[in-house]
Amino acid sequence: MAAKGKYNTKQRSELISYLESVPGQHVTISDMCDYFEGIGSGIGRTTIYRQMERLVDEGIVNKYIIDANSPACFEYIKKEEHADSESDCFHCKCEKCGKLIHLHCDELRMIKSHLEKRHSFTLDPLRTVFYGVCEDCR
Amino acid sequence: MAAKGKYNTKQRSELISYLESVPGQHVTISDMCDYFEGIGSGIGRTTIYRQMERLVDEGIVNKYIIDANSPACFEYIKKEEHADSESDCFHCKCEKCGKLIHLHCDELRMIKSHLEKRHSFTLDPLRTVFYGVCEDCR
DNA sequence: TTGCGTGCAAAGGTTTTGCATGGCA
DNA sequence: TGCCATGCAAAACCTTTGCACGCAA
Numbered sequence: 444m445a446a447k448g449k450y451n452t453k454q455r456s457e458l459i460s461y462l463e464s465v466p467g468q469h470v471t472i473s474d475m476c477d478y479f480e481g482i483g484s485g486i487g488r489t490t491i492y493r494q495m496e497r498l499v500d501e502g503i504v505n506k507y508i509i510d511a512n513s514p515a516c517f518e519y520i521k522k523e524e525h526a527d528s529e530s531d532c533f534h535c536k537c538e539k540c541g542k543l544i545h546l547h548c549d550e551l552r553m554i555k556s557h558l559e560k561r562h563s564f565t566l567d568p569l570r571t572v573f574y575g576v577c578e579d580c581r
Numbered sequence: 582m583a584a585k586g587k588y589n590t591k592q593r594s595e596l597i598s599y600l601e602s603v604p605g606q607h608v609t610i611s612d613m614c615d616y617f618e619g620i621g622s623g624i625g626r627t628t629i630y631r632q633m634e635r636l637v638d639e640g641i642v643n644k645y646i647i648d649a650n651s652p653a654c655f656e657y658i659k660k661e662e663h664a665d666s667e668s669d670c671f672h673c674k675c676e677k678c679g680k681l682i683h684l685h686c687d688e689l690r691m692i693k694s695h696l697e698k699r700h701s702f703t704l705d706p707l708r709t710v711f712y713g714v715c716e717d718c719r
Numbered sequence: 720t721t722g723c724g725t726g727c728a729a730a731g732g733t734t735t736t737g738c739a740t741g742g743c744a
Numbered sequence: 745t746g747c748c749a750t751g752c753a754a755a756a757c758c759t760t761t762g763c764a765c766g767c768a769a
Contacts, residue, residue, distance in 0.1 A: 450723060450768050472758085487726040492759070494724095511646045511653045512734065514758060535702050544702065550695055557688055563716035564673050564682065570647075570712035578701035588743050588748055610733080625751040630734065632749090650759065652733060 454486045458494050462504060462519035469507065469516035469545065507569055509536060509543060516543075533568055537577035544577060592624045596632050600642060600657035607645060607654035607679050645674055645710060656681060671706055675715035682715060 461478060462470070472491055479486045495517055498504040507516040518532065533551045535544040558564040599616060600608070610629055617624045633655055636642040645654040671689050673682040696702040 452724060452768070454725075489727080489760085490725055508646060508649045511649070512757075515649050535696070535700070535704075538705065538708065544700075546700060548699070550699070551692070554689070554692060558673070558711065558713070561686070561688070562673070562682075562684060564711070564713050565719060566711055566713040567676060570676065571710070573696065573702070573704055574708035575696070575702050575704040581703060590743070590749060592750075627735085627752080628750055650732080 454490050455494055457484060457486065458491065459498070459503070462498075462517070466519055466521055467545070467547075469518055469543065471514040471516055473514060505532070505569055507534065509534065509572055518545075533571070533573065535573045535575060535577070537580055538574055539576055539580040542577055542579075592628050593632055595622060595624065596629065597636070597641070597657075600636075600655070604657055604659060605681060607656045607681075609652040609654055611652060643672070643708075643710070647674075647676060647679075647712075654679070671711065672709070673711045673713060673715070675718055676712055677714055677718040680715055680717075 457479070458475070461475065472488065472495070475491050476486070476488055495504065495506070499506045499517075502520065504517045504519050507518065509516060533546045533548065535546060536542070537544070555566045555568065558566050595617070596613070599613065610626065610633070613629050614624070614626055633642065633644070637644050637655075640658065642655045642657050645656065647654065671684045671686065673684060674680070675682070693704045693706065696704045
């Protein structure tokens with residue numbers, strides 16, 4: 444498929460397995476490093492960065508940029524969801540506690556098509572974050 | 582007003598003046614450093630960072646994060662827009678040309694009440710920016 | 720065997736912090 | 745005068761790059 448990724452290394456397999464095991468969750472590069480270190484099977488940080496770049500290109504994971512100074516988050520995309528693609532995950536960030544909430548919601552998905560049709564604006568859910576105050580903090 | 586910002590220093594005034602003079606444009610910290618260095622009135626980088634943080638808190642400027650590895654962009658918010666703010670105005674930012682689009686739309690306003698009712702999340706429309714690609718750029 | 724993948728070390732760039740000095744009120 | 749703001753230097757942070765070695769095909 445991808446021109447870059449020709450080999451299927453042990454590290455790549457382990458990374459994909461791990462991501463598949465935490466569906467719908469956001470993980471950072473450091474999370475992955477810690478995990479693999481924890482189970483004794485250390486994978487180099489550089490390798491994780493490079494594999495993540497490949498996996499994003501291949502559409503296997505999504506990359507989310509929440510804030511300039513927080514590390515990027517990655518999320519495995521289930522195979523069934525490849526169809527609707529793009530990503531139907533929306534993010535809410537609490538301004539008080541910093542908590543990140545990810546929503547999978549049909550009604551929110553309609554925002555995208557509304558912006559598309561009425562305002563000729565193609566929304567990028569990977570970059571868009573709703574800021575506000577979460578349940579616990581108000 | 583704000584608890585932090587009590588003093589009105591020369592640097593703060595100059596920063597606000599500069600931002601007012603480039604409405605609708607997005608400028609980085611380095612842009613500002615270069616500008617003030619260019620006109621002989623150097624302002625410390627640290628000061629700019631700290632004043633920008635204050636101005637964002639005060640709702641006088643918006644902060645945009647286009648990409649994790651590019652510097653953050655700031656944009657002055659016109660005073661007329663302060664008035665409606667809160668509930669009426671939504672912002673769309675084009676990732677390609679950087680254009681900022683202001684929308685006044687009932688349907689988008691429903692997002693706020695939806696998030697409130699269904700997800701117990703109080704949206705802050707002033708801080709929230711929809712990222713995507715505008716009409717002209719696709 | 721070929722050449723991509725790996726991982727260490729180091730660099731790159733943005734942003735934050737410590738601390739002494741300077742300036743607003 | 746009392747604090748806050750400033751700014752230099754240095755640190756912290758995430759991410760990328762160089763390069764030699766190792767491994768998949």
